[in-house]
Amino acid sequence: MTRKDFDFMRWYLLHDRATVFVDEDTWYLxxxxxxxxxxxxxxxxxxxxxxxxxxxxxxxxxxFEDDWCYEKYFETPEQIDEYADALFGPQFPEGADRDIDSIRSRRPTGLPVVG
Known part of the structure; x- marks a missing residue:
């Protein structure tokens, strides 16, 4: 799998009521x-x-089993992000240029705190 594959899975999980799971090394939506x-x-x-x-x-x-146990189960785009970062390293390390193979934009920087 590539980082781009994980970006697609992240996109799936941005939709309501979708999850991704792995069974016997096959990924499912x-x-x-x-x-x-x-x-x-x-x-x-x-x-x-x-x-x-x-x-x-x-x-x-x-x-149709109620007690099914998945090898990997992802419910949020953040979980996919963390898993991909664990496999490939951070997508946008501090000070690095945007990854050419990425289908998404750079993570936004934090907003300044107004006091």
């Missing part, structure tokens, strides 16, 4: 929400025009 097109009878409200990902989706290998 978990979205804790229901589709806005799901009808009261649990049928798809846009079935004929649903996206390709919906057409290909299957629950064949879904896990």
């Amino acid at each position: 978990l979205v804790h929400t229901t589709c806005k097109h799901l009808q009261d009878d649990y049928r798809c409200g846009i079935y004929e025009t649903r996206p390709q990902i919906c057409r290909e989706y299957t629950t064949k290998e879904c896990e």
Whole structure:
């Protein structure tokens, strides 16, 4: 994995009700929400025009265990940031130029305290 991959995961976690986890060295995005097109009878409200990902989706290998334990589990972009920094070192060390491979801007400096 690259630093850029972690930036994408950070972006996923900036969205409401999303988490990322690792199982057997494979990374997964978990979205804790229901589709806005799901009808009261649990049928798809846009079935004929649903996206390709919906057409290909299957629950064949879904896990339905309540006591599942993940190798790694991330709920916030800060957790991904800290993990990536532990793997690669700080993205923007003090005084360094912006990382060319980064998809995000430099961390903001602190605001001055007005007294």
